[in-house]
Amino acid sequence: MNNDDELLTRYVNGKLEGNQRQRVLDALVNDPDLAREAELLQALKQGLQHYENAGEPPIELGLARLKRDIQQEQNVSDTPSPRKRRDLFWKGLAVAACLVVVVQTSLVVFTGSDDTQWELLSGGGASDAAPQLQVAFAPDTTIAQLEALLQPHAAHIIEGPGALGIYSLRLPEDSDAISLRDQLAESALIEEVYLP
Known part of the structure; x- marks a missing residue:
């Protein structure tokens, strides 16, 4: 066939x-x-x-x-898999974090707070009446030498070093910042000193 x-x-x-x-x-x-x-x-x-x-x-x-x-x-597709549930959890968490950031930003921007409420953690600020000096120390200066130089004047380092190696010193309220500046400028441990 x-x-x-x-x-x-x-x-x-x-x-x-x-x-x-x-x-x-x-x-x-x-x-x-x-x-x-x-x-x-x-x-x-x-x-x-x-x-x-x-x-x-x-x-x-x-x-x-x-x-x-x-x-x-x-x-079967109506019941989410463990991976889908995990993805939904992280997506929800990301949305919640974004909402927190938006709320915090709006509070900072729209509260209308003035800058007089803010203060440095070191205690210094624009409202602080204590005189200050800006100082650049010699690179080979030790901590012991700094303490010996600043202790007689009751000066304290409150900030620094900055990007340029400059420190901020706080002086006692009753001290004469100009005369102290001139005295410190004569020291071999200090490269520059000036009033802010």
């Missing part, structure tokens, strides 16, 4: 008679591949007959199966 699909289909459906039927039977005996194809067609025919006997056409069953599978996928 020359793979005549139409003859094979008609044979499985019982529509062949006489010589044509005998020709297909001989071909099935001699060709195992053709025999397997006939078995497959016979199984498909029986499956279709089963659904027809049940009163449901196979197309509607396929549609019902498709709808069921889609519904199952939707149910």
Whole structure:
């Protein structure tokens, strides 16, 4: 048989008679591949007959199966995975952090506070009446030498060194900053000294 699909289909459906039927039977005996194809067609025919006997056409069953599978996928996607839950947690945390930053910024910008409320942690500030000096020490000056130089004048380092190596000194309130500046300028430990 020359793979005549139409003859094979008609044979499985019982529509062949006489010589044509005998020709297909001989071909099935001699060709195992053709025999397997006939078995497959016979199984498909029986499956279709089963659904027809049940009163449901196979197309509607396929549609019902498709709808069921889609519904199952939707149910699975409705419950977030642990990774999705973790991502949602971090996204929420990031949003909360952004809100905190916005609130803090608005409080600082829109409260209308004046600068007189602010003070340096070192205690010095614009409202401090104690005189101050700005000093640049020699690079090889030791801490012991600094203490020996500043202690007689009751001066304290309150800030520094800055980017240029300048320190801020606070003097006692009753001291004369100009005369102290002149005295410190004569020391070999000090490169520069000036009033701010």
